[in-house]
Amino acid sequence: xxxxxxxxxxxxxxxxxxxxxxxxxxxxxxxxxxxxxxxxxxxxxxxxxxxxxxxxxxxxxxxxxxxxxxxxxxxxxxxxxxxxxxxxxxxxxxxxxxxxxxxxxxxxxxxxxxxxxxxxxxx
Amino acid sequence: xxxxxxxxxxxxxxxxxxxxxxxxxxxxxxxxxxxxxxxxxxxxxxxxxxxxxxxxxxxxxxxxxxxxxxxxxxxxxxxxxxxxxxxxxxxxxxxxxxxxxxxxxxxxxxxxxxxxxxxxxxxxxxxxxxxxxxxxxxxxxxxxxxxxxxxxxxxxxxxxxxxxx
Numbered sequence: 001x002x003x004x005x006x007x008x009x010x011x012x013x014x015x016x017x018x019x020x021x022x023x024x025x026x027x028x029x030x031x032x033x034x035x036x037x038x039x040x041x042x043x044x045x046x047x048x049x050x051x052x053x054x055x056x057x058x059x060x061x062x063x064x065x066x067x068x069x070x071x072x073x074x075x076x077x078x079x080x081x082x083x084x085x086x087x088x089x090x091x092x093x094x095x096x097x098x099x100x101x102x103x104x105x106x107x108x109x110x111x112x113x114x115x116x117x118x119x120x121x122x123x
Numbered sequence: 124x125x126x127x128x129x130x131x132x133x134x135x136x137x138x139x140x141x142x143x144x145x146x147x148x149x150x151x152x153x154x155x156x157x158x159x160x161x162x163x164x165x166x167x168x169x170x171x172x173x174x175x176x177x178x179x180x181x182x183x184x185x186x187x188x189x190x191x192x193x194x195x196x197x198x199x200x201x202x203x204x205x206x207x208x209x210x211x212x213x214x215x216x217x218x219x220x221x222x223x224x225x226x227x228x229x230x231x232x233x234x235x236x237x238x239x240x241x242x243x244x245x246x247x248x249x250x251x252x253x254x255x256x257x258x259x260x261x262x263x264x265x266x267x268x269x270x271x272x273x274x275x276x277x278x279x280x281x282x283x284x285x286x287x288x
Contacts, residue, residue: 012235013209013212013213013216014205014206014209015195015196015206015209015210015213016213018195018196018197019195019196022197058216058220058233058235059235060235084220085216085217085219085220085221085223085224085233086220086224087220087221087224088223088224088227089227105221105224106216106217106220106221107138107139107142107143107217107221108142108143109142
């Protein structure tokens with residue numbers, strides 16, 4: 001079941017996308033679509049069905065917060081994890097209000113990310 | 124710039140290198156930066172804005188960047204390419220982001236990272252906020268963190284913007 005999950009990864013850093021995809025691969029997820037900014041993420045989400053979305057907050061074009069709002073605005077209940085340096089309580093609350101499912105603050109251990117991915121794609 | 128604002132940036136730098144790279148850092152002595160010139164050839168620059176404004180510059184030795192790429196990207200890289208530029212930008216982003224979370228009273232926002240490569244490149248800090256430089260040593264080589272942060276004492280519209288040249 002885990003291996004069939006389709007995941008959208010949105011981050012303007014290619015380095016971070018590679019780290020995230022390596023963690024996805026480690027739990028058996030290989031069907032990954034990348035987006036380098038928020039607008040591209042929303043475009044790709046509109047084109048395909050995803051089982052999980054992992055998004056950065058600070059990105060060009062549209063922020064991760066706007067990505068979450070856009071996805072929830074379509075009525076989707078897909079799990080969304082924000083992976084970001086934005087650690088302040090008010091930021092986390094903003095993300096929760098927008099509909100985020102889980103939150104991971106950078107820098108993070110690879111194990112932390114794998115645990116979240118494993119939990120969400122196994123449900 | 125008040126020296127107490129420096130600790131969150133120092134701690135963020137050691138935390139990012141330890142967590143993401145398993146690379147221990149040894150901090151050198153704080154000093155006021157007297158020049159505009161970074162000490163290394165690759166600099167990740169992040170602008171800070173909010174109830175204070177300034178710049179965070181993470182300048183690293185290229186050998187440190189190559190080793191960081193080996194760990195973070197699992198790729199051997201021995202030239203400064205687009206992957207190295209992106210990696211240094213992300214390191215600067217994580218350092219500035221982690222530090223700003225500890226300076227919550229300023230309600231800071233961070234800019235997207237800019238990365239400057241090349242010898243003798245110049246970072247223009249705000250003239251009213253002389254940067255503090257914190258050198259670090261790692262098993263891979265040296266790096267330097269320069270932070271300039273100025274609390275606003277007048278409306279933001281009258282503040283001199285941070286510039287990168």
